[in-house]
Amino acid sequence: MTRLKTLSQPAHNHWLQQLSALPRDARDTLFLLAVIAWIxxxxxxxMPWWTSAFAAGLLLWRARLALTGAALPSRWVLAGALALAIGATWATHKTIVGRDAGVTLVIMLLALKTLELRARRDAMVVFFLGFFVLLSNFFYSQSLPIAFAMVLGLMGLLTALVNAHMTAGKPPLMQALRTAGWLALWGAPVMVALFLFFPRMAPLWGVPSDDMAGRSGLSENMRVGEVASLAMDDSVALRIRFDTPGEKEPPGNTLYFRGPVLSQFDGRNWQTDTMAEAMTAPQLRVRGEPIRYQMLIEPSKRRWLTLLDAVQTEPQTPPGASIGRTRMTSSLQWLSWRPITDVLRVxxxxxxxxxxxxxxxxxxxxRYLQLPLGSNPRTQALGEQLRAQLGADADTGTLIAAALQRLKTGGYTYTLEPGVVDSVHTADDFWFDSKQGFCEHIASAFAVLMRGMGVPARIVTGYQGGDRNSVDNYWTVRNSDAHAWTEVWIAGQGWSRVDPTGAVSPGRVGQFQRLSAPRGALASAMGNFVDNGTLEKLRAVWEAVNGRWNQWVINYTQSRQLNLLQNLGFESPSWTDLLRLLAGSLSALALLWLVWARFTRPQRDGWSQLMHTAQQRLQRAGIQSSASDSARSLARSVQTQWSANSPLAATLSDWLLDMERLRYAAPSKSDETALKTLRQRWHTIKRQSWPTTPKN
Structure with a gap:
């Protein structure tokens, strides 16, 4: 029966019992190792793969030593491991300074230092290295999930730090966690004050990124078939909120966010013609009233700003933003001086x-009529045929309409998986063989056909459409909204947008009917328990919260600080006003803390106060005592130093003995009455004439 009862206990209870039975040093070490692994x-x-593997191996080694109680490795072993870590860092980064190399070394030092946990001094070093590694996570991401994870890591390190100062016994970790929570709570107002009023003085405030490699997304080069892979990526590319939400917002089918413009074509790849853009001017002509909006662009490590077509004046970015100044090319594309490595508000x-x-x-x-020699011969022949059918005097609009009509009636389909065409005749494959493709297949084939008919044409990549978030009224544009369309030149009008995808799949442009990638196993499992509507609502709430985080925390810039000061009544705020306000806020918080500490400090009970008063009076009379002396010992001192026959000595000794009896008597309802009587007797005693005993 006992055996069956033991087997029926949950496994986690068995592990908890084993952990609770460990010595305190082993328990505390395992907790600290778990916190380090979390951060x-x-x-x-x-980090490089070897960094993670090396750190994990060292932490597991230290955990095994804690569980078995084995001796820590010698200094020679640690020295060899340190040399190996430095050598691997140099071989990977070609340096031991800089962001990536520095973080790698700090991680290695933290993992190695856990193998030297012999005294409290070693633990303090581990704690502070842990705090530094925790902060280094923000070098790479300041997202809300990372911030939440680091708050948990901070609480873990604070708990371990508080626990290390509890030297007696084996205090439970929950007790240390409560103390750490109160410390963090008391430090939160100071943190908020520093965040709000500490001057942001760019570029010192930000940490530049060493990695300028572009992330997956739009590119200055497009191979026909590659944009379809972006439909697999459902991550957010940008979020936009119009200043006039509701019915005055522009229709969704007009939301074209311009990215790279591609004009050079080799039969398979399209790329930007930087020379042509440098030789010509934009010559932008606008009509009507502009649409004002605020945009949050996610880090792309690229230089282009995917703004809504078309922006005439320079967009406003936060002062001191790491991207520097912006400029517009001849193809209406806005470029920044440096890549976008952080969430950018525009x-x-x-x-x-x-x-x-x-x-x-x-x-x-x-330049926009050139085609590679011998490429796509059937498409060029189709262009010449359509040109001949429509007549030599047919205008560009007629030629465009004929090509779009062929797309509508020729049996062409819009698909997410057309594949990458290996042949250099990509347009021929679309028009005559496969007759299916994603937006870049259709736009590329249309542009080649236009050029074959003698019409200048080029490709524009970017994003089209988006989803309106009902929680915060932002439009969310995802990487899956990546799109490619065509621009053709029309005499008397200039460059005009033509989206041939709309002819093949009108719902793609007009009703945002996106092609979605096949759902994975996790998404399919979630769909069995939660309906799609609930999932969409949860995602909308999450994106709204994440957008607020990006807007009010990540993009809390110097300009927003000065705007805050203006709202507080400063007419011409400056960084000196910020410093004065910061000093005033910290002083006010310190004063409030002192007042709170004064009124919440432990108060003596009535007996202790009366006894403390008696000790002070006796000390002035020359009878010394300490807080640890009992009332009986104090009575003995009175009888010893004063004459035993003195009436005051006898009265005071009796009073002290009565004080002791009251202190150690069983609690009763008459205690208050007895204490009141003793207080009255004390007032009578202290009015008598006291002798003075010389101090030793």
């Missing part, structure tokens, strides 16, 4: 009714 976990995707205004480019034919337009 190192987000670094896995940033205030801009766009004109949906616009035209740009030369109104008359110029020699520069010949």
């Amino acid at each position: 190192l976990l987000p670094q896995i995707q940033q 205030d801009a205004q766009s004109y949906l009714d616009f035209s740009y480019g030369p109104l008359r034919a110029t020699p520069e337009l010949q």
